[in-house]
Amino acid sequence: MITLGIECTAHTLSVGISKNERILSNAIDTYSGGKEGLIPRKLADHHANIFAKILQQSLEDAKTSMEKVDLIAFSQGPGIGAPLSLGISGAKFLASYYGKEIIGVNHPYAHAEIGKHCAKMKDPLVVYLSGGNSQLLVQEGEFYHVLGETLDIGIGNLFDSFARSIKLEKANGAELSKLAEGGKYTELPYTVKGMNLVFSGLQTAAEKAAQKHNKKDAAYSLMETAFAMTCEITERALFLTQKKEILVCGGVAQNRRLQEMLKAMCEEDNVRFGVAPDEYNRDNGAMIAYAGWLLYRKYGPMKIENCIPVTSYRIDRMKEIFG
Ligand code: FE2
Secondary structure (H helix, E strand, O other): OEEEEEEOOOOEEEEEEEEOOEEEEEEEEEOOOHHHOOOHHHHHHHHHHHHHHHHHHHHHHOOOOHHHOOEEEEEEEOOOHHHHHHHHHHHHHHHHHHOOEEEEEEHHHHHHHHHHHHHOOOOOEEEEEOOOOEEEEEEEOOEEEEEEEEOOOOHHHHHHHHHHHOOOOOOOHHHHHHHHOOOOOOOOOOOEEOOEEOOHHHHHHHHHHHHHOOHHHHHHHHHHHHHHHHHHHHHHHHHHHOOOEEEEEOHHHHOHHHHHHHHHHHHHHOOEEEEOOHHHHOOOHHHHHHHHHHHHHHHOOOOHHHOOOOOOOOHHHHHHHHO
16 A cells, blocks of 8 residues: 655655555655744745655655555644645645545654654654654553653753754754764753653753853753753653663654663663664654554544644544544
């Protein structure tokens, strides 16, 4: 079965194609907002301008055509309203015009499932870390429970906001990581509540530290503190659940320092550590195609009238939609 997956929740428009569990293509284009950050209308404009090009590229890379596609999968949320609506309209148009079946996919579910697939894991404790989300997930049947999460902002947004406050040319986590290299640690607020995280105090203190000390030390200390907090709640959840595998996924999972810290923890606790290649941790259409195929096999297609954006679509609400 050939599935075409469309990712459109935020700054990335991507079209990926899978044949059953095999990924055939993954065309990706990410809008860089620069210093002004992500303005919803500009994201939607970007996605509209490149939709046809990315679709064409993905079909060519997969050596297939729209006629051969069986299922259109789209990212249904959580996400930013304007780009999400644009992507879903594109998915609905393709499904209607070419007479294909359609299914909506929860974005974090897709990150977790493609991660499991790449790392060859069956039942891991999932550490999902992205711009808007930071969650510890465990699966029961097809659906996930949230064991712990950020109580304010996502870890990726923490990095982006801090990068903007110190006026980095490109305000994102990857650029912040480069700046942090070789920095010295200064103490910052560390707030963990059980298996939950709180980042806002850390952000404010890091911004003050950047003025008092220097940007490099503040960036290094911010990232080290946020990652240490993440490791602490992950280890607590590991002891509670007695899982034998830990999978980290989502955009922030690409960070090598975070991977190193989680890996060291896994070695100490004698559990397997897994992470997908970067291409599948950044936002991408291949994960939507793969996850759409998984859901379609169990639950069949969605009615076109139910294909609407769900901007605050939590992973633990999937049961309401599919159950
Ligand atoms: Fe994502």
